[in-house]
Amino acid sequence: MNYTRILICILIMAVVTYLPRMLPLTIFRKKIQNQFLKSFLAYVPYAVLAAMTFPEILSSTGNLISGLIGLATAIILAFFNRGLLVVALGSAGAVFAAEQVMRWIGVG
Amino acid sequence: MRRRKEPIKTSGPLCLTFTKGLRDGLPICLGYLSVSFTFGMMVVQHDLPAWIAMLISMTNLTSAGQFAGTDLIIQGAMYVEVAVTTFVINIRYMLMSLSLSQKVEAKMSTFQRLILSFGITDEVFAVAMQQKEAVNSRYFAGLIVTPYCGWALGTLLGATATSFLPLSVRTALGIAIYGMFLAILIPPARKSKAILLVIAIAAIIRCGFAWIPVLNQLSSGWVIIICAVIAAAFAAWRFPLREEET
Structure with missing residues (x-):
């Protein structure tokens, strides 16, 4: 095990993770006045989260069927304004139950 | 978390306290536990010691980026590959950091910005942007502390207690982080x-x-x-x- 190499790699990772977080927040002090840019930045969080969720959520579990069941559970719970933790654990619970059932009946 | 009860109509900088930040960070913290647990497990399964896993989690504080970077370390990739891959995955933070620069109090000092920007993650960003008023440094600090502890603790548990959870539970928990994203996305999308x-x-x-x-x-x-x-x-x-x- 070459620890020097590993530590250098970790340092590199830490720096290239920190810089994109730090630079815009530290440099941009003025409020943006442009209406388009303001709207754009307000919509960015939703766009980023949506792009991170789909289609990854379908392959985040043991198989596609349990992934779909987890997705449906999460959408239903979130639709009824359950909190983050309830939705997260609720969908994981549904996936767990689905995979147990599938194993018993010999699917997946 | 914030939409279940309509907040009492208050304004001014006093409502976004450090304690409220800690509290708002708690669901993120719990969500992180399972992800970082998986990370800790992954690291020790490749015969790296637990302290390496902890060091990565505590200096990187990011999911996809550190998973990919660690994978490259294990594969014996070149430094430049580690740098480019991690950077490309993390470049989205520039967009978030830019959005946040419009959301934080104008009077936040450079020193505070340098420290707090370390804690910008997808979830911290999402919660900070949901606040009605300008985000101050106290609230932002609180919002970062709980997820950071969760991220470190989950890594430690995963790296030291690999056989703690059965595989069926671990695969089910893989969806948890996406469930959390949907819980952030869907309520505003209804409106x-x-x-x-x-x-x-x-x-x-x-x-x-x-x-x-x-x-x-x-x-x-x-x-x-x-x-x-x-x-x-x-x-x-x-x-x-x-x-x-x-």
Whole structure:
């Protein structure tokens, strides 16, 4: 095990993770006045989260069927304004139950 | 978390306290436990010691980036590969950091910005942007501390107690982080057609990049940026926010 190499790699990772977080927040002090840019930045969080969720959520579990069941559970719970933790654990619970059932009946 | 009860109509800097930050960070912290637990397990399964896993989690504080970077370390990749891959995955933080620069109090000092920006993650960003008022450094610090502890603790548990959870539970927990994202996305999408459109466009383009040959060769960091820019730009053009909403 070459620890020097590993530590250098970790340092590199830490720096290239920190810089994109730090630079815009530290440099941009003025409020943006442009209406388009303001709207754009307000919509960015939703766009980023949506792009991170789909289609990854379908392959985040043991198989596609349990992934779909987890997705449906999460959408239903979130639709009824359950909190983050309830939705997260609720969908994981549904996936767990689905995979147990599938194993018993010999699917997946 | 914040939409269940309508907050009491208060304004001014006093409502966003450090304690409220800690409290708002708690669901993120719990969500992180399972992800970082998985990370800790992954690291020790490749015969690296637990302290390496802890060091990575405590200096990187990011999911996709550190998973990919660690994978490259294990594969024995070159430094430049580690740097470029991690950077490309994390480049989305520039977009978030830019959004946050418009959201934090103007009087936040450079020193505070240098420290607090370390804690910008997808979830911290999402929660901070949901606040009605300008985010101050106390609240932001609180919002970072709980997830940071969860991230470190989960890594430690995963790296030291690999056989703690059966495989069936671990695969089920894989969906937890996406469930959390949906819990952030869906309530505002019910209220705003524009937000629903943003989500739909970003999701559809992202699926295209995942399933269409050639396009699916592009690294996920770039793809997320492309999807986010197209979706947010289209919505900003079609549905610009009115003055009182910004």
